[in-house]
Amino acid sequence: MKKITLLLTVILISISAFSQQRTRSFMGWHLAKDAPAKLNEVKLNLGTTIFGLYPELSYERIINEDFGVGASAGIGLGSDYIMNFAFTPYARWYFGGNAANLQKYGAGFFIEANGSLFSQRIQKTYFTSTDGYASVTSNSEDAFGAGLGLGIGWKYLSKNNWVGEFLLGVGRDFINEGAYPRGGITIGKRF
Template sequence: MKKSILILAILGVGLSGFAQKTHKVMGWKITKDIPMNELKINLPLAIFGSYPEISYERILNTDISVGAALGVSLDKERYPYQFMFTPHFRWFFGGNKKSMEKAGAGFFIEANGATYSRVMETYSNLGGTNVNENQKSIFGAGLGLALGWKYLSKNNWVGEIYGGAGRNFIKSDYADSEAYPRVGISIGKRF
């Protein structure tokens, strides 16, 4: 557990240290320098699920971004996924020019991929009591979609809410391992 947290901290410091701080965004006549990188944490999973999920996102244009999220389980009893790595591509769109003045903000559609490890349990019913027979860790990988909304403050604080799911393309003996969730309420900073 300590190694996972240390690796996440080193990754975050490395990304912020080597990232380009500002970039001129062309299009919609936005001429000021704006930060193009974001680092966020998924709050409900970290607080209630003992599953901190850290994500990094790079704004490529006013309406396109790419990023990745990494989550690691600290308590396998509360959240069945041991780890999940989710790279994603987001397309932001709005109704008018005014809503698009903030690059990488507003309503978005996300295409994502995921690789994950999940704990699956099988049960038997013996005399009216469910007995845990086997606990197995399975690996999954797939593609999915999500919808969401991102808010950007004047001080470059970011808040977002998103929801979606993906389909596992690796064959498994467990029927409920055919999909993975992509949900969250994240908060972070654009730099």
């Protein structure tokens, strides 16, 4: 029994002494030993807030050096913007950038897959013909939609953990046979 205990102790010590990289686990994902302690981000979409009267806030959790998940929520304040509200969860795969960004977690060029639940304003046009006269009427209706989409973008992370990103994408609305926009210029803070 003493020999088995001694053998197991030696094996455990040698495994820990000669391991290449120690990891810590988070929900089944393994983060490297040098993973930053700050892996959460809160961002505001300045593009839609300023130009569309549609403030959109986002939260993202960086899972490992090249993958993050998050969600965005926005609400339309003016009648000119096409979206009334939207809730959009997303997943991002980071895989590029310059030499500095390649050393940072969750930064650089990314591809995004998203799903969205939203309400948007849809313009409908009706053609009618009575007694040889044709008339065209149009009105806008609010419609609830849900769909899936893709986007591409670039995220920059400063030394002080400020985040800036550009995003451009589109999604397919499966309820109304249309599409929804996904894009903006965001700024935020990693904590």
